[in-house]
Amino acid sequence: MTTVLPRRTAASLATLLALVVSARSASADDGTGVVVVGEATLQPALVAQIEGWVKQHHPPLVAQALDPEAVNATIDCFVLDDETCATKVFEKTGKTTNLVFVRVEVVPGPNGARDVTLTGYWFTKGKPTLAHKKACDHCTDPGVRAAVDEVLDGLSHTGNHDTGHLALTSKPAGAHVTIDGKPAGTTPLEIDLPGGDHRVALERAGAPSEARLVSIHVGETAAIDLSLGGAGAAGGGGGGGGAGVPYLGPKLAIGAGAALLVAGGILIGTSQSDDGTRFEYRDTTTLGALVGVAGVLAIGGGAYWWHHEAKPHTESAPVVGATPTGAYIGWAGAF
Numbered sequence: 001m002t003t004v005l006p007r008r009t010a011a012s013l014a015t016l017l018a019l020v021v022s023a024r025s026a027s028a029d030d031g032t033g034v035v036v037v038g039e040a041t042l043q044p045a046l047v048a049q050i051e052g053w054v055k056q057h058h059p060p061l062v063a064q065a066l067d068p069e070a071v072n073a074t075i076d077c078f079v080l081d082d083e084t085c086a087t088k089v090f091e092k093t094g095k096t097t098n099l100v101f102v103r104v105e106v107v108p109g110p111n112g113a114r115d116v117t118l119t120g121y122w123f124t125k126g127k128p129t130l131a132h133k134k135a136c137d138h139c140t141d142p143g144v145r146a147a148v149d150e151v152l153d154g155l156s157h158t159g160n161h162d163t164g165h166l167a168l169t170s171k172p173a174g175a176h177v178t179i180d181g182k183p184a185g186t187t188p189l190e191i192d193l194p195g196g197d198h199r200v201a202l203e204r205a206g207a208p209s210e211a212r213l214v215s216i217h218v219g220e221t222a223a224i225d226l227s228l229g230g231a232g233a234a235g236g237g238g239g240g241g242g243a244g245v246p247y248l249g250p251k252l253a254i255g256a257g258a259a260l261l262v263a264g265g266i267l268i269g270t271s272q273s274d275d276g277t278r279f280e281y282r283d284t285t286t287l288g289a290l291v292g293v294a295g296v297l298a299i300g301g302g303a304y305w306w307h308h309e310a311k312p313h314t315e316s317a318p319v320v321g322a323t324p325t326g327a328y329i330g331w332a333g334a335f
Helices: 006-025 043-057 066-079 081-093 139-159 246-270 285-310
Strands: 032-038 098-108 112-126 129-136 163-171 177-178 180-184 189-194 197-202 205-216 220-226 315-321 326-334
Touching: 032 043, 032 066, 032 139, 043 098, 043 139, 066 081, 066 285, 081 098, 098 139, 129 139, 129 163, 139 205, 163 205, 177 189, 180 189, 180 197, 205 315, 246 285
Parallel strands: 032 098, 163 220
Antiparallel strands: 098 112, 112 129, 163 189, 177 180, 177 197, 197 205, 315 326
């Protein structure tokens, strides 16, 4: 027997069915949640801004993606600098498939200025967690909003999960970073990069530049610490290189040689000869010549050392000689 429903009843059932389907499609398991922790005075504005972004780019927005206990547990994980711990908390307690979790830290400064650091995390169940960090010095309200946009944009562009994370530090800090020929900020820097090899270059005024090829593995963090400061910073030898001053050893050798050369000249210039009018006289010509030759050797050795550091494959060296009547200096080798 076939039952025919009245037209009004059928329409009501269709509407109810559509609502059920719509509710299921927008269920928590398919949505994106937002959590902001840190500076309480900034939280309301940041939550509103991020929720608006989620509605536009990754709907549907789901309220209260984490219970308060889970939020506190996630904060504890980040205090311990344990991103894996935070990921496990979300995997176990998260009510959504995706979660945008933002930490905001504020350091008050003089005259009402403040330094704001935003660290955003993109949690997706079953996939690696992504992170993007942005610092804003002497930050105004528009500056905070711009920093949030940059963090969200960074998370969105790496949301395909084909990326790894680079945590880059330098000694000294504040070096300008270029990745694959494009400016990326200053150290310390944390950034997500596509998997593969990337050329990372650092530059800082007063220090030699440093470049390295870094391999990024998807879902992993590469922690790189680079030192800027000459041969010693790269672990190489060379007297005085550990002080972080380029070519310090050769400079000291050349300076010492110049001092010896001057001293030798003074000894020769003040030497006395036997003129038959006195019983004692001070003949320092030979000693002055020896000191001068030592100075020439030091200068030549320092110059060679410097030249060798600049061009390690140069096959040349200074040549110095002494005779009873004088000395000579020259340079021999293959050029």
